[in-house]
Amino acid sequence: QEPEQGQGRGQGQAHERPIGFGRMKRKEDPRFVRGKGRYVDDIQLPGMLHGAVLRSPFAHARILSVDTSAAEAHPKVKAVITGETLAGLGLAWMPTLSMDTQAVLATDKVRFQGQEVAFVVAEDHYAARDAIELIDVEYEPLDPVVNARHALAPEAPVIRDDLEGRTDNHVFDWEAGDSAATEEVFARADVVVEQTMLYPRVHPAPLETCGAVAAMDPVDGKLTLYSTTQAPHAHRTLYAMVAGIPEHKIRVVAPDIGGGFGNKVGIYPGYVCAIVGSIVTGRPVKWMEDRSENLMSTSFARDYHMAGEIAATREGRILGVRVKVLADHGAFNSTAQPTKYPAGFFHIFTGSYDIEAAHCEVTGVYTNKAPGGVAYACSFRVTEAVYLIERLVDCLADELGADPAELRMRNLLRPEQFPYENKTGWTYDSGDYPACLRKAMDLVGYEELRKEQSEKRARGELMGVGLSFFTETVGAGPRKHMDILGLGMADGCELRVHPTGKAVVRLSVQTQGQGHETTFAQIVAEELGIPPEDIDVVHGDTDQTPFGLGTYGSRSTPVSGAAAAVVARKVRDKARVVAGAMLEVAPDDLAWTKGRWSVEGDPSMAATIQEIALAAHGSLELPDGVEGHLEATTVYNPPSMTYPFGAYVCVVDVDPGTGSVKVRRFVAVDDCGTRINPMIIEGQVHGGLADGIGMALMEIIGFDEDGNCLSGSFMDYLLPTALEVPAWELDHTVTPSPHHPFGAKGIGESATVGSPPAVVNAVLDAIGVRHADMPLTPSRVWQALQGGEVEA
Ligand code: MCN
Ligand code: CUM
Structure with missing residues (x-):
């Protein structure tokens, strides 16, 4: 029984409000529900000017000339900043969180559609927007690299010719696990199932887009930057390093933030331009992007092409997993993850299972698309890892004719195996996985659902039940293993x-x-x-x-x-x-x-x-x-990571005539160790489950063959609404983390990480198809029903 209002954990003494852990309404909400939140766009400073960014219409093009004279002549324009202006200040390029470089404003070439080319500072927002239209840029279009699978072809145009000696689009190679041991278990396995799958490019799309107000005080030389940031201190250090402003002369303020979801971890050119604009004009400068700019130019997520294999005995004992990943990193490698881990924490792709060997290889490539990579409630690429293993397990069940729940139950780690070192060297702190899965199955009424399903099948009705069991790794550092640009976690x-x-x-x-x-x-x-x-x-x-x-x-x-x-x-x-x-x-x-x-x-x-x-x-x-x-x-300095986990079950009905999917039920049993505020945890899980339904069924940032972004607005980038989500059915188990002072693990991304495979598994179970790539839109489901190959 959870402590309710009036009781904390432990003492449980009576009081009107909880003193300690338990359900408690959020202290921040009175200001939000009264419309009194203070977001970046609410900041008004005396004499404040407004900035707007001119963006590239091409995915890949050489810049021949930039003529700003007409914009400068606009009566309300105070400054026009180009790549050339920044180059003069040594600021045309900035370091990314992955130790690559990224153009602040393009000088030589544009490398994705929507890339920042010039910045106008004007007296008001409208004048700034009008004036960017007056800038004349002459481009020479180049062939773009749109499909990551072609990025390493010898004839592929080299995107990053700004990097010295660069002759291809390769970013990094990375591997984990033991390839020889994996080879060995695959050689003696009775069954090997291969499946390629794409986790498509998606976008965190927070309600509030990104923006900043920069105010350089010309008197004391102190810069105050109000900005949409998830990491104010790290950003301050980076601005100090990049702009050469002493760190004590920089104050970064993140006021109320209207959702981050990973979108606000990185530093965007717009922030830097607002700072330069304020230095140049001597007045505060606000820059706030619109929805299309947010979707087209800020950090995307995923874009992992995965070729996975799973090996097992005929009885359904999983022996090994291996995967080769092609990671599309866009035009600049600005993904944010601890330095030593270019593929984030994809290590955890062995999931929640007791297997003998595993190996993965990840190759990162540049393409002519927006940069980013780690975003959208991913726990540093654990989303991709969980999707891979949970899809592979269902593929294996299909191959063996086994029940996917039984197959999982047979292979889950057992409580006595914790702390458990997985096959890529990560130590899971605690858990009782079978109890968690059992609870989810009981809650959903698994056996009855299977009965209902077979009756419906006999009548030609399509109903599916999908499971996923996930383990996350969250809580980076410790700092001896983890840093971002040298800053210990x-x-x-x-x-x-x-x-x-x-x-x-x-x-x-x-x-x-x-x-x-x-x-x-x-x-x-x-x-x-x-x-x-x-x-x-x-x-x-x-x-x-x-x-x-x-x-x-x-x-x-x-x-x-x-x-x-x-x-x-x-x-x-x-x-x-x-x-x-x-x-x-x-x-x-x-x-x-x-x-x-x-x-x-x-x-x-x-x-x-x-x-x-x-x-x-x-x-x-x-x-x-x-x-x-x-x-x-x-x-x-955390001694280790914490490992939340959960068991999810999704029930869907599919219309065979239209391919449309209705999520009928969703049961989620989460374990985040000791729970501080169950109401907040439930809110986090509700949000993440909606994310999962969105990604599984409708969200994708798509491109045409010229590299034009096809998802630049909410007309094309679909988000789930109250109509598409069911009433969530939640429960939990509590396995405290042994090394955390009060036993807590994280919960903020669990549901986003864990739910997409449950939804996809349910849809594929309904239509009897082994695999189809997300998003499972009606047209794709219909196509799959006709026996077509469905690939994003
Ligand atoms: N919590 C708790 N008991 C636990 C664990 C967490 O009560 N055992 C509470 C925490 O105290 C906190 C919340 O749950 O209030 C989330 O905690 P945690 O798991 O530590 O995650 P963070 O606070 O670090 O939030 C980051 C995480 C990430 S990375 C993304 S992405 C995401 C997410 O949170 N972005 C969000 N959830 C979000 N929710 C909202 N509303 N907005 C975002 O931008
Ligand atoms: Cu990967 S999104 Mo959250 O970690 O901010």
Whole structure:
């Protein structure tokens, strides 16, 4: 039973509101539901100008000339910035988070449709938009590379001829696992099933597009940048390194963010242009992209062409998995993941199964498409890994004529195998997988559904049941293994308790809708017994918060959440010393119950945390060496990753005449370890499941053969609405992480990671086809029903 309103974990003492973990309405919502959120586009500064970006109409073209004279003559235009202007400042190119370079504004060539070519700063937004139309760019179109499969062909045009000595479109080769051992198990397997599959290019498409307001103070030389960022501190360091502005003269503020989903991890040319615009004009400059710009030019996700193989015994014991991946990275390798991992955490493609050997190879290539790669609630490419293995297991079930649930149950890791080192060297921390799958099957009524299905089949009706079982790896670092551009993945946290017992906790992570203002207050409340409403959570402002790597890869709870607990425990320890002085006993004789230190054996002799806070700021004499006040700081370097998991079951009905898919039911059983706020967790899962239905059935960023983006608006890039999603049926198991201070694992991306294969498996189960690529739109399903090959 979950602690409900009024009860925290552990003590479970009665109170009107939870002091600690449990369901609690979000502290941030009163301002959001009243329309009082403050997003980047709400920022208005005195004298502020507006910027707009001119973008390339071509996917690949040489720039012959750029004539800005007409734009400059526009009465409301204050500055026109081109690649040449930036080149003069040494800023035409910037480093990407993957140690590649990316054009801020194109100088030599344009390399994808929508690439930034020039930036106009004007008195208002409309004038800026009008003036970009006045810029005359002469292009010489070049052949584009659109299909990643042709990127390495000898005759393919070289996209990155800006890179010295570059003669092809190859970005990186990477492998994991043991190829010889895998070869060996495949050689002795009774059954080998091969399946190629594409995880298509998709887009996180947050409600709020990307943007920034840059204000360079000409007097003190300090730059303030309000921007849509998931990682304000890392961005600040990068701006310092790139622009040469001293880091203490840069303040990055992420105000309220209208959804990130990975879209706001990277640094976009528009941010840099807004900064340059402010330096050039001496006035604040706002740049806010529109929906088409967001869809066409900012970080896409996936685009993984996977050739997978699974080997098993005739009885259905999985022996090995191997895969070759062709990864389309677009025109610049600006994907964000820890430096050592060019394919993110794709390592985890062995999934949740006890297998003997595995091997994967990933080759990254450049194409004439927008850059990006790690985005859209992916846990650093775990989405692709889970899709691969969960599709392969269903293909194997099809081959063996086995029930996909039974096949999974037979091969799942068993609880006694944890901590479990998988075949690519990653150690899963904890789990009871069979119990989780069993719970999902019971909840959905698996046996009855199969009965219903066979009855319907006999009548020619198409109904399908699809499963997936996923394991994620979230909570990057530790920093000795993980960094981004040399910045180690550890998070700072500061906690101050004021004299009256109210507190402020300062985080390095940045919420984009996940509810950190609530859950981080609950973590401190759980540890200190101060009510969450008495705790102010400060985040998203580099001048106000300690350094840390930011929110992505569901790392906030595993890393910063741990930091918040550790810092609260430091304060609790300090409070013990103060309480000892107050009660005139040795600190060792005191015992902690949530919110108070009391004398062991005499609970009437006690001091509450609020009384202790006042005493710590008062005239009470403290033992030698103990400083006054009640505060602490910490930097948490996680010892390892956390491994959330879950079992999902999707039930669909397919119309054989039109190929349209109706998701009838969706059962999701998640395990994210200790749960801070079940209501927020459910919200995270609901959102992720809708993402999964979107990707499985309708979302794709497509291109024509000239490299024109075909998904530049929500008319073409379809998102699921309330009409396409069922009433979710959720449950959970709780397997605490043994190495996290309070046993939590991340949850923010679990459902997006885990649900697409469940939906696809259900549709394919309904239509009796082994594989078809996402998105399973009515036309594709219909095509597959006619026996056609369906490939994205
Ligand atoms: N939580 C909890 N108990 C746990 C684990 C998490 O109560 N055991 C709570 C956390 O305290 C937090 C929320 O659930 O309030 C998500 O926590 P976590 O899993 O740590 O993920 P992050 O906070 O790091 O969020 C990042 C993750 C990512 S990477 C993407 S992408 C995504 C996602 O969150 N983007 C989102 N969910 C999103 N939800 C919203 N509304 N908006 C986004 O942009
Ligand atoms: Cu891969 S999207 Mo989230 O990690 O911001």
